[in-house]
Amino acid sequence: MTRTDTMTKSISSGLTRTVSPARRAQNSIMFGLVALGTVIVLIPLALILFQVVYNGLRSINLDFFIKSERDMSMITGGGGVLNAIVGTLLMVAVALVIGLVVGIATGIFLSEYREHPLVGVVRVMSDVLTGIPAIVVGLVIYGLMITTKLPGYSGLAGGVALGLIMIPIIVRATEEVLKLVPTSIREAGLALGLPRWKVTMQIVLPAASTGIITGAILGVARVSGEAAPLLFTSFGNPDLATNLLQPMAALPSAVYSLAFKALTPAQNEQAWAGALVLLTIILISNILARFFSRPRSYRAPKANTAKT
Amino acid sequence: MENQMKLTPPPQSVISTAAVRLESQSVSIFYGEKEAVKNVDVSFKSNTVNALIGPSGCGKTTFLRAINRMHDLTPGARVTGKIMLDGNDLYGDGIDPVDVRRRIGMVFQKPNPFPTMSIYDNVAAGLKLAGERNKQKLDEVVERSLRGGALWDEVKDRLKAPGSSLSGGQQQRLCIARALAVDPEILLMDEPTSALDPQSTSRIEDLMETLKQQVTIVIVTHNMQQASRVSDTTSFFYVGDLVEHGVTSEMFTNPKDKRTEDYITGRFG
Ligand SMILES: Nc1ncnc2c1ncn2[C@@H]1O[C@H](COP(=O)(O)OP(=O)(O)O)[C@@H](O)[C@H]1O
Ligand SMILES: [Mg+2]
Numbered sequence: 001m002t003r004t005d006t007m008t009k010s011i012s013s014g015l016t017r018t019v020s021p022a023r024r025a026q027n028s029i030m031f032g033l034v035a036l037g038t039v040i041v042l043i044p045l046a047l048i049l050f051q052v053v054y055n056g057l058r059s060i061n062l063d064f065f066i067k068s069e070r071d072m073s074m075i076t077g078g079g080g081v082l083n084a085i086v087g088t089l090l091m092v093a094v095a096l097v098i099g100l101v102v103g104i105a106t107g108i109f110l111s112e113y114r115e116h117p118l119v120g121v122v123r124v125m126s127d128v129l130t131g132i133p134a135i136v137v138g139l140v141i142y143g144l145m146i147t148t149k150l151p152g153y154s155g156l157a158g159g160v161a162l163g164l165i166m167i168p169i170i171v172r173a174t175e176e177v178l179k180l181v182p183t184s185i186r187e188a189g190l191a192l193g194l195p196r197w198k199v200t201m202q203i204v205l206p207a208a209s210t211g212i213i214t215g216a217i218l219g220v221a222r223v224s225g226e227a228a229p230l231l232f233t234s235f236g237n238p239d240l241a242t243n244l245l246q247p248m249a250a251l252p253s254a255v256y257s258l259a260f261k262a263l264t265p266a267q268n269e270q271a272w273a274g275a276l277v278l279l280t281i282i283l284i285s286n287i288l289a290r291f292f293s294r295p296r297s298y299r300a301p302k303a304n305t306a307k308t
Numbered sequence: 309m310e311n312q313m314k315l316t317p318p319p320q321s322v323i324s325t326a327a328v329r330l331e332s333q334s335v336s337i338f339y340g341e342k343e344a345v346k347n348v349d350v351s352f353k354s355n356t357v358n359a360l361i362g363p364s365g366c367g368k369t370t371f372l373r374a375i376n377r378m379h380d381l382t383p384g385a386r387v388t389g390k391i392m393l394d395g396n397d398l399y400g401d402g403i404d405p406v407d408v409r410r411r412i413g414m415v416f417q418k419p420n421p422f423p424t425m426s427i428y429d430n431v432a433a434g435l436k437l438a439g440e441r442n443k444q445k446l447d448e449v450v451e452r453s454l455r456g457g458a459l460w461d462e463v464k465d466r467l468k469a470p471g472s473s474l475s476g477g478q479q480q481r482l483c484i485a486r487a488l489a490v491d492p493e494i495l496l497m498d499e500p501t502s503a504l505d506p507q508s509t510s511r512i513e514d515l516m517e518t519l520k521q522q523v524t525i526v527i528v529t530h531n532m533q534q535a536s537r538v539s540d541t542t543s544f545f546y547v548g549d550l551v552e553h554g555v556t557s558e559m560f561t562n563p564k565d566k567r568t569e570d571y572i573t574g575r576f577g
Contacts, residue, residue: 115383184420188483191376192434192490193410202437206424 049279056276059269064277069254070238077266081274083240084254087155088281091234091248092224094159099166099219104205104212106167107174112200130168137164138229146233155241155248158234162226166219173215177208221282227252251278329354329524330375330494335389337370337379344370346548347389352541357516357525359535359556362545363576368528371545372496375526376412377405393494410434413492413523417499419479421471421486427454428467430482434490449489456522457485458515477508484515488523495519497527501534513538532572536560544568 019027063071064080072079109116110123138161144150145157181204189199205212227250230236235247251274259271331351337344345367352358360368370379377398379385390397398408421430429436431450440446450467454460459481463474471482480500487495501509516525516538529535535542536556543553544565552559552568563569570576 182420184416184418185422187378187414188416188420188422188486189433189437190381191378191409191414191416192437192486193406193408194434194437195406196381198437203422203433207422209424 052272052275052279055269055272056274058272059266060273060276064270064273068238068240069249069257072267072270075264077264077270081249081251081254081258081270081277083237084249084251084274085277085281086240086242087158087234087237087248088224088251088278090242090244091155091159091162091230091250092220094156094244095162095166095223096216096220098160098163099170100216102163103167103170103215103219104174106171107178107212108200108205110171110175111178112196112204126168126171129164130172133228134161134165134226135228135231137161138231138233140164141229142232151245153233153235153247155234155244155246158230158248158250159244161229161233162223165223165226165229166216169219169222170212170215173218174208174212177211177215178204180211181207217286220285224282224285225252225278227256251281327354328352329394330526331392332371332375333390333392335371335374335387335391337367337374338386338388339370339382340384344548345374345545348550350543350550350553352524352526354524355520355522356540357520357527357538359539359542360526360528360545361530361532361535361542361571362551363571364530366545367548368545369498372414372498372526372528375494375496376414377408378414380405410438410490411492412494412496413487413490415480415483415487415495415497415500418503419476419483421474421479421482423470423472425471426468427463427471427474427482430471431485431489433486438490453485453489454482456488456519457481458511458518459485475508477504477511480504480508480512481515484512484519488519492523495523495525497525499528499530502530509534532560532574544571546571 059077063078065085066082067078067080068083069079069081070083106122106126110119110126113119141157141161141164145154145160146152151157185207186199186204189203190196194203230250230253234250236253237247237249241248255271255274255278258267258274262268262271328351332348335348336346348371360372362368373379374387375391375398379387387399389399391399393408393411397403422433425433428450431453432440432446435446435449451460451464454463459478462478463469463482471479474482480503484495484500501512504512513534516527519525527539539556541554542556542559544551544559544563544567546567552563552565554564559568560572563572
């Protein structure tokens, strides 16, 4: 009785009373801290973007995209990084194919066949792969594909190394997003008399596609900036190469050599331009992936004629 | 009759002359060590609506899911005894559970349309994913099934809209249409209206009357009025036991077991 009375009273007074100055102050302090944290996070990002865009735009020109490192002059600069742009695109494409095929298959295994005795082992292996330094991955591919001359220094070997790095990223993304697909959707498919693999491939996987594509973007963004695993796999190539069996250049290592082996300020500035191109590629792949990840199996409803 | 039903011969001629379609013999269902359904013998006749009632957690869903072998995919779940469809044991050697599920459709408690598919594709999914390519055949089946689910008039102008754009009641009728599209012989429904508003509920109840012309329906319901409105027979489950099974009108007016009486008069549950 009295208890209820006081409760009602405090609730009603709590509703009418204005917020106390102490709480108001607490609120402002917390908000200030959060805002400060946000700014601290955004500053480096803004600095990076500003530096790269500002310096990059100063030295970028058409030649940069249509000429290769071979055409660069030590004295006047000139030339471009077409060889590195094409090399990065080709090797990342190889990596993406490997990462998607192996990564999605493994992710499906981990999420949809949870009762399988090997699931634990595979998950540990995938996690370990995440932690292996990129340079070690490069060394492994060196042993497997370079020393054996299968096929030796090549874009293919570089792509495989990048693919190995991408696999665990896509495995994780696929597994996580498949787990978000409600069981009821799987059961609905099974109840139609569809075999489990068809339900997985044609109903569950499409429902998870957005998340898998997001995982693939993360993978692409991660590996396009990798230089280490390519040092002794794709090796590098001052000329434009489109044959995956030949040595290939890549943007991160082009940026590295422009920045550190430059003999003239002009060349040094080209390193910024290379960084800008790298950043742009990552940005474009993000935008493309977002565009493609929109559900397209149906169109938005037209006139909503039916009553609910 | 030819089975071990615990009821006196039903009065409705429709029921007594119809053939037994689905029959469970000594069916027990376990989750690990726990026996969730105990030794159930019951049979359902062709073209009838059969209600399973009982308090929560009494094994109604568990029993229903045994009929289309849904438990095959639940780790630790085990079904013993026989479930016969037209005299063939669905758990017999060499029976493919995928085939069982194609012949015995299911509608779930919460509407679960396939999220990435249009209304059309939701209904066509069962056939399309089983390899049917003939556009004309698919069109026909989609229209027939949506009519069967009493949804055609509402969606015929927007078949390409996402299934998830429909209201809850429409989604559940979409799920019924999707189940009908593969032409099942039995339709299992697990509290199909418990998540719906009264108007959608009554549409689906009306629908059942027509649906039983083509399929035999087993429906779990929490709602006594619903059981009495739509079903020909009722089975009362209590803590894993099938306490009483009989013609609905008789069971509701003259229950034989004290527990049945208490439940349908609302004394517990
Ligand atoms: N997957 C499961 N694993 C273990 N126990 C379960 C599982 N599903 C249901 N049960 C148990 O089995 C009993 C019957 O459940 P259920 O068939 O869902 O009841 P109802 O549909 O009548 O409400 C309950 O005690 C429930 O906790
Ligand atoms: Mg239930």
